[in-house]
Amino acid sequence: MTGPKALLEVDNVTIRFGGLTALDSVTFDIREGEILGLIGPNGAGKTTCFNVMTGVYQATSGQVRFDGKVLTRLKRHKITKLGIARTFQNIRLFKSMTVLENVMVGADAHSKVGFFDALFRLPRHRRTEAASTARAKEILEIVGIRARHDELASNLSYGDQRRLEIARAMATGPKLLCLDEPAAGFNPAEKLRLMELIRRVRDEGYTVLLIEHDMRLVMGVTDRIVVLEFGRKIAEGVPSEIRDNPAVIAAYLGVDEEDAS
Numbered sequence: 722m723t724g725p726k727a728l729l730e731v732d733n734v735t736i737r738f739g740g741l742t743a744l745d746s747v748t749f750d751i752r753e754g755e756i757l758g759l760i761g762p763n764g765a766g767k768t769t770c771f772n773v774m775t776g777v778y779q780a781t782s783g784q785v786r787f788d789g790k791v792l793t794r795l796k797r798h799k800i801t802k803l804g805i806a807r808t809f810q811n812i813r814l815f816k817s818m819t820v821l822e823n824v825m826v827g828a829d830a831h832s833k834v835g836f837f838d839a840l841f842r843l844p845r846h847r848r849t850e851a852a853s854t855a856r857a858k859e860i861l862e863i864v865g866i867r868a869r870h871d872e873l874a875s876n877l878s879y880g881d882q883r884r885l886e887i888a889r890a891m892a893t894g895p896k897l898l899c900l901d902e903p904a905a906g907f908n909p910a911e912k913l914r915l916m917e918l919i920r921r922v923r924d925e926g927y928t929v930l931l932i933e934h935d936m937r938l939v940m941g942v943t944d945r946i947v948v949l950e951f952g953r954k955i956a957e958g959v960p961s962e963i964r965d966n967p968a969v970i971a972a973y974l975g976v977d978e979e980d981a982s
């Protein structure tokens with residue numbers, strides 16, 4: 722097969738919580754450089770899928786591979802180090818730190834400088850700090866809030882706090898950036914700006930996984946879409962295929978497939 726290689730492969734993943742099968746033999750991949758949408762009605766298993774990819778949950782069976790490496794049973798920080806970063810549905814910033822500091826915390830998770838270098842401010846630490854400050858400002862520029870780098874995170878508008886969350890995830894230097902409902906609480910104008918930002922992030926070389934309820938946003942920004950319902954993959958394709966897929970329409974309208982077609 723030619724074309725972009727699979728960066729992340731979800732291979733036949735099942736996860737059960739007691740009697741509930743939250744994911745049932747789910748298989749799909751995320752290709753390098755694409756924006757993949759993961760959608761489905763409430764309770765379909767999207768967040769669970771995210772949590773399996775990022776090491777929060779362990780799959781009952783099946784495998785997740787990233788860049789060819791099996792992620793199953795790896796700890797969360799190891800997965801971050803391999804190059805997967807995420808944002809959360811609920812904003813999780815350090816509100817009493819500045820915007821820049823919030824991004825630097827993300828970069829530090831990846832820093833190669835040891836504890837003693839930092840404690841005694843050895844030259845290696847100072848050089849690394851200067852480089853990570855510069856990189857953090859670049860990232861803030863990409864997400865559009867560089868001018869506000871000195872302000873407390875709590876002073877930012879809701880929309881800018883979401884941008885900062887994305888910046889902080891980018892600062893860990895990921896290959897894959899997973900966005901969990903980034904448009905929650907946004908008005909239509911903010912959603913349009915978010916679409917531009919997601920495209921820009923991809924153009925900067927990141928691969929993006931997007932979980933999002935807003936169909937217009939998902940259809941407008943993704944290259945491909947995977948649809949889950951009751952823990953099963955019911956469709957996969959480019960946005961125009963998904964828009965016209967009777968099973969997807971039925972899942973969203975909550976009617977039988979025959980009735981929807």
Ligand SMILES: Nc1ncnc2c1ncn2[C@@H]1O[C@H](COP(=O)(O)OP(=O)(O)OP(=O)(O)O)[C@@H](O)[C@H]1O
Nearest residue numbers: 738741742743761762763764765766767768769770
């Ligand atoms: N830790 C857990 N323990 C038990 N059940 C869970 C757990 N996490 C998720 N579930 C269940 O798994 C199913 C899938 O939930 P999940 O949160 O992944 O869906 P979702 O598609 O992300 O939904 P939403 O759009 O509402 O966020 C639900 O029935 C949920 O109650």
